[in-house]
Amino acid sequence: MAIHLARRIWTTLEPLHDVVYFGAPIKDAGVGIGLRGYWQTYFAFRAAPLGAVTAGTVVATFAGFHPDMIGKALPDAWVRSTPQQSLDARLTVSTGLLRGAGAGSAECARAVELLVPVQRGADATGRALFAANAELPLSDDPVAALWQLATTLREHRGDGHVAALVSHGLTGAQALVMQVAAGKVPESVMRAARGWSEREWSDNVDELRARGLIKGEPTSSSLTVSGAELLRRVEASTDDAAWNGALAMLSQDASAELAYVLGPLVKQVQASLVPPINPIGMGNE
Structure with a gap:
C-alpha cells in the first residue's frame, strides 16, 4: 500500500520537532527558568504558545494525557515561570540540539523557504495548537526557524488527528490503547508516559473489547479486524486533513526536495536523540 504523501512529510518533520521532548538538556532548560522537573517542563513548553492556560485546556488540546498528570504541572508552571520564558527556552534548547545533530544553515534555510x-x-479551523504556534515570529536563524515551522505543522497534523479521533468515537485514552494493540508502542511505555493507572488502562481495554475493536488482556491486547479497520480510517482521516488543510501546497517535487535536503539531519536526530521505542511511535514508521 502506498504511503500517503502527508505521512511521508510527517516522518521528515516530526523527528525535528521531537528534540524538544527527548533531548537530554530539555529538563535543565526548564529548571533553569524555574520549572519543576521534566513533565512540568514538557507541558509548559508545549502549551506556552496558548498563553497561561489552565490544565483543562491542555487536557482538551493535547489529548491522551491523564488529567491528574497535567494538573500537577499546570497552572503551577505559570507561577514559577511565564509562557514567554518557556517559548524562549524551548526554541533555544531545540535549536542547539539540532545544531548539535549537524543542522546546517544552508539546508535549513532551503527547508524554511x-x-x-x-x-x-494552512487552514486553522479547529486547530488551536497550530494557530497559536503559527502566530509566533520566525527567527532569522534558519535552524531555529526550521524547528518552529516543523513544530507548527506538526501541531496542525496533531489537531487534525484529535478531530479524527472524536469523529470516529474514540477518546484520547482509548486511542492510546488502540496504538498499543496495533503493536506500535509497548503498553508499559505508553501507559506510564501518559499517566494512566493499570486499573484505568484495563477499564479502557474492557470498553474497546466490548465494542469488538480489540482482543486479549490489557498488557497483551491486539486489534480485531474491526479495530484495525477503524484505526486505518482514523489514520487516513489524519493524513487527508493534514494534506488538504496545508501540505497540498507543496508540489510533489517540493516534497521530494524537502525530504532530500533534510534527510541526513533527520537520520542523525533519530539515531542520536529520539529513542527507538517512544510514545510517539516514530521508530515504527
Missing part, C-alpha cells in the same frame, strides 16, 4: 508558504496558507 519551502515550508513558510505552507504555514501561511
Whole structure:
C-alpha cells in the first residue's frame, strides 16, 4: 500500500520537532527558568504558545494525557515561570540540539523557504495548537526557524488527528490503547508516559473489547479486524486533513526536495536523540 504523501512529510518533520521532548538538556532548560522537573517542563513548553492556560485546556488540546498528570504541572508552571520564558527556552534548547545533530544553515534555510508558504496558507479551523504556534515570529536563524515551522505543522497534523479521533468515537485514552494493540508502542511505555493507572488502562481495554475493536488482556491486547479497520480510517482521516488543510501546497517535487535536503539531519536526530521505542511511535514508521 502506498504511503500517503502527508505521512511521508510527517516522518521528515516530526523527528525535528521531537528534540524538544527527548533531548537530554530539555529538563535543565526548564529548571533553569524555574520549572519543576521534566513533565512540568514538557507541558509548559508545549502549551506556552496558548498563553497561561489552565490544565483543562491542555487536557482538551493535547489529548491522551491523564488529567491528574497535567494538573500537577499546570497552572503551577505559570507561577514559577511565564509562557514567554518557556517559548524562549524551548526554541533555544531545540535549536542547539539540532545544531548539535549537524543542522546546517544552508539546508535549513532551503527547508524554511519551502515550508513558510505552507504555514501561511494552512487552514486553522479547529486547530488551536497550530494557530497559536503559527502566530509566533520566525527567527532569522534558519535552524531555529526550521524547528518552529516543523513544530507548527506538526501541531496542525496533531489537531487534525484529535478531530479524527472524536469523529470516529474514540477518546484520547482509548486511542492510546488502540496504538498499543496495533503493536506500535509497548503498553508499559505508553501507559506510564501518559499517566494512566493499570486499573484505568484495563477499564479502557474492557470498553474497546466490548465494542469488538480489540482482543486479549490489557498488557497483551491486539486489534480485531474491526479495530484495525477503524484505526486505518482514523489514520487516513489524519493524513487527508493534514494534506488538504496545508501540505497540498507543496508540489510533489517540493516534497521530494524537502525530504532530500533534510534527510541526513533527520537520520542523525533519530539515531542520536529520539529513542527507538517512544510514545510517539516514530521508530515504527
